[in-house]
Amino acid sequence: MKATLILANGSIFSGTSIGGTSDRVCEMVFNTAMTGYQEILTDPSYAGQGIVMSYPLIGNYGVNHEDNESGRPWAEAFVVRHLSPRGSNFRCEGTLDDYLKKHDITGIEGVDTRALTKILRSQGSMNGMVTCAEHFNVAEALDKIRTFRVEGTVARVSRKQPEDCPAYGEEKYRVAMMDFGVKQNMIECLRRRGCHVTVFPAFTPAETVLAGHFDGVMLSNGPGDPADNVAIISEVKKLYDSSVPMFAVCLGHQILALATGAKTGRLDYGHRGGNHPVRDIEAGRVFITSQNHGYMVLSDSVDPSVATVSHVNVNDGTCEGLRYQRPNCFTTQFHPEASPGPQDTEYLFDRFIASMGGDQ
Structure with a gap:
């Protein structure tokens, strides 16, 4: 046909x-x-x-x-x-x-x-x-x-009810995962590191999450324009204002940036694939990453008293990560859980685990 x-x-x-x-x-x-x-x-x-x-x-x-x-x-x-x-x-x-x-x-x-x-x-x-x-x-x-x-893509893809995913082996930490369109291997990367993951629907109130006294909160990837998620941005700001360790990826990275006063913009054609080079400024190294996004955090809109750019895209210089001045909070635009794809950046999950143990 x-x-x-x-x-x-x-x-x-x-x-x-x-x-x-x-x-x-x-x-x-x-x-x-x-x-x-x-x-x-x-x-x-x-x-x-x-x-x-x-x-x-x-x-x-x-x-x-x-x-x-x-x-x-x-x-x-x-x-x-x-x-x-x-x-x-x-x-x-x-x-x-x-x-x-x-x-x-x-x-x-x-x-x-x-x-x-x-x-x-x-x-x-x-x-x-x-x-x-x-x-x-x-x-x-x-x-x-x-x-x-x-339009309305986060509401379409997010879970409708919370779901518990026990740790593999000994449970070390309890993590709240905000499901904006989470990929399963993101959950698996935490479970393999001894985390019991509770996956929450995207529109869960911050008070509900904080009442669970989790060791850390992760904001997942997801579809669409981050600026459309006005209600979610408001709840994420409350999570940020708490002392809970936070790690965010892709859409979660963009939403947290918006919640803290930065701006986002649309990329001309997006970054989608498994071969995108990203420089970790702090480590002084370039990693090959898996990416899937059509929007970016505008680097010049980030208030240095709130956060600093931690990763940049080698090809076009766009923001690929933020390190927040607030303790135990960092985000990345790329996917560290990439499966299949390069696993160079899974160290970021180890950093998140360390932050929940009090070692940023």
């Missing part, structure tokens, strides 16, 4: 249908990772987005239930150059095409993803539509595409 991708700038790409066949209007973004397509699809940070994989061969090791980062995939659409017809892996439980069909994710194969990525990189991420219709009105499609906006 034929499939067509239409971009907001009027570009049209033809290909073959894979996965579901429903029309999908979404924000089109590109990811440069060579592996990890299942983790990408199930990352709640991709809610409301269509993913263009720049690497040309996708699906060659199939899918399996162990690699999911959440209970379901969140991507709206999936665009690849070539989809492997079978998965070759001793853990393989099925093909990627069947997985896309099962979850009604509309996809398109046979697209020149290099040309498509160049458009999104030079002109910025933009809305698009994937359709399997034989005939469609381009003008009507463009009207739908250009008026589309991703």
